[in-house]
Amino acid sequence: MIEANNSKIDVNVLMQKVQEEVAKRRDFNPIEAAVSSLSTINTASISHAEAQLSVAETFSEVPTKFPDKFNRFPFTILKPLQKLALKVYGFLFKKQRVVNSSLAQALKVSLDLNQRLSQQVVTLQAQLHKLADQVDSIDRQTADTSISMDERFSTVDNHLAATDERFSAVDGRFSTVDGRLTAMDQKLSSTNEYYVRNESYIKDDLTQQKRLITLFLEEARKRLPEPFEQEQLQTFENEGKHLLDAFYVAFEDHFRGSYQDISDRLKVYLPLLEQAKLDTANFPILDIGCGRGEWLELLQQSGYTATGLDINRVMLDRCRSRGLEVVEADVIAYLKSLPSQSLSAITGFHIIEHLPVIELLTLFQEILRVLKSGGLIIMETPNPQNVLVGSNNFYMDPTHLNPLPGPLTKFMLENAGYQAVEIMNLNAYADSFKVSGSEIADRFNDYFYGPQDYAVIGYKP
CATH class of the missing domain: 3.40.50.150 (Vaccinia Virus protein VP39)
Incomplete structure (x- = not known):
């Protein structure tokens, strides 16, 4: 019926557009939709769609009169029948009018959503451009910073290399000093051991000498001015055997x-x-x-x-x-x-x-x-x-x-x-x-x- 009254509106085309829109919304991707909308939606297409919806809404209403061309003779003779025809028409196409009205409303809502999406996409595009500018600025700063940091790292690395060489030289000197200290320590240990042994030997030897001298003086005091007896001479001889006691202990400590x-x-x-x-x-x-x-x-x-x-x-x-x-x-x-x-x-x-x-x-x-x-x-x-x-x-x-x-x-x-x-x-x-x-x-x-x-x-x- 709509086709009969207005050849400019194609219901099949409108339904196809609605189905495509529903499919698009089911697999909606904000970034892709924004880019697609920017390339397909503009002010002229929106105005054209609004005009089409206005026509569709007009023809979806129940007609109350025949067109003006039917108000001339001889159609005026059938005027009573016109009212009856309008009522019959309204009764027969009641459901079709409801469908047409629903489709018009759906398309109107869809058009409104598209307008909002278009505005959001434009806003997002502006934000993206702004972000892109910021990213470019950051990239430039990063590049400049990277070059500067590379130069600084190179300088620090050179300083570290020079410092490492200095430490290596110092370490070599410390090694030399440590070797000398080790040699001196060994010499001191050897000298100390030598003096300890000599001290022990001298101490032991002096003790033995003191014992022999004391014995000799005691025996001499007993017998003087008379000569020594054989028993006393044997005592001296036995004590003489201990003259090497301290020497032999030192010998054992050194060689055994x-x-x-x-x-x-x-x-x-x-x-x-x-x-x-x-x-x-x-x-x-x-x-x-x-x-x-x-x-x-x-x-x-x-x-x-x-x-x-x-x-x-x-x-x-x-x-x-x-x-x-x-x-x-x-x-x-x-x-x-x-x-x-x-x-x-x-x-x-x-x-x-x-x-x-x-x-x-x-x-x-x-x-x-x-x-x-x-x-x-x-x-x-x-x-x-x-x-x-x-x-x-x-x-x-x-x-x-x-x-x-x-x-x-x-x-x-x-x-x-x-x-x-x-x-x-x-x-x-x-x-x-x-x-x-x-x-x-x-x-x-x-x-x-x-x-x-x-x-x-x-x-x-």
């Missing part, structure tokens, strides 16, 4: 090794005592030539009862200062004073090489007598099978008499009556001294860098 080093080496013998199951509470251990007391203290810490024997008074004083039980006496004389089978073990470390053969054989016999059945003897001595020991190191001690090869010492014990006699090789040179490469090298290592000491071990039947 520190107290802790010797104590660590002697721990190798503790398992032998455990295996022998010694009853030291009733049958104590005697250590002849106890020296500084390393072995005695180790025995004490391990729960054994032991006594040390020595003739060096300085050594004995050191042992007593550690709370160790020691006796000053000649070894042969002391053993002869003990009852038979009174000791569970007798030890001696670097003692037998100081004795003549006759005294050594007598020593082994007396030890066998005072040991209880199953008692243990341990004697350690330098190993002359090591060429360096047998040709040089052995003679470093001026009180040594003769080196004793292991087979010889073992034979002496077996000949004296000991059983299960064995030799334990000890204290080989570190591997860093040894050479490698052939069987000859291995033999060379055995003879030159092999065990420096050995112990002969035996049991009383």
